[in-house]
Amino acid sequence: MGGRTLTSDVVISSLDPETTFMDLVGPENLPGHLKDDVSGWELDKWSYTTVHVATNEPPEYNCRDRSVRDSFMTIVGIESTEQLLAHWQAVQSGTIDMDAFGGHTTWQTQFDPHLSRVPGKHVSFFQMHAPYGIAGGWEERRPEIEAAMLEKWRRVAPNMGGDNILMTATETPEDIEIRMPNMRRGSIKHGDYNPLQLGAYRPNQDCSGTDTPIEGLYVCGASTYPGGLVIGGPGYLAANKVADDLGVERWWTPTPEMQRYTETYLD
Secondary structure, eight states, X not given: OTTOOOOOSOEEEOSOHIIIIIIIIOGGGSOHHHHHHHHTOOOOSOEEEEEEEEESSOOOOSSSOTHHHHSSOEEESOOXXXXXXXXXXXXXXTSOOTTTOOEXXXXXXXXXXXXXXXXXOEEEEEEEEEOSSOTTOHHHHHHHHHHHHHHHHHHHOTTSSGGGEEEEEEEOHHHHHHHSTTSGGGOTTSSOOOGGGSGGGSSOTTTTTSBOSSTTEEEOSTTSTTOXXXXXXXXXXXXXXXXXXXXXXXXXXXXXXXXXXXXXXXX
């Protein structure tokens, strides 16, 4: 870090297990069973590709219910269970079904106008599940997939095209990995949700309580209990654990919801 060496009695890592234990700690410094657990860690079976769009006007959906435009998330392109399954099967096989794909859109500047650097303009996105190693390669297929996603969006929001669009930018699973190196292979949850990577097994039995067999090293983040879908949960549990271990008085007050969660699942 700029040539400096920082020392601390405690290190808290929110990185994925492989980055934390293999890349930073080093396999030679791990107890045998921990090394085996980390070596067997499975990443997500899917990732995302997202088309970000800057526009003069927000999306105007072609439906009777005007509140659809104002919703946080609008499902686009999926019309049946069969279509959803076809999309998901294609993703898991390493491609995208150009007829069956779908995802969700969000008009972001509705909720935070400051996301647009130009007052009065808007940003929104269309996001869908996608494989990391897509057949044909992302650099080759990026223009094709972006065009297909925009066309599908226009079918339900006709103004999402033409002069209304000021700029587009597509982020692929490979881009996610570049922007966030701990999201290996675009794995946004830092690891698959399977029976052996949930609850007391996330990331493994030795580390699911946020402390680890390595003195002074704690873990949090999406790869630890309770997982990435409970935003802030792993960090909150780690902060409590470190404070208790160091004898530091907690200066934060849990919300009623967090207190109820603690009493139900942790105490």
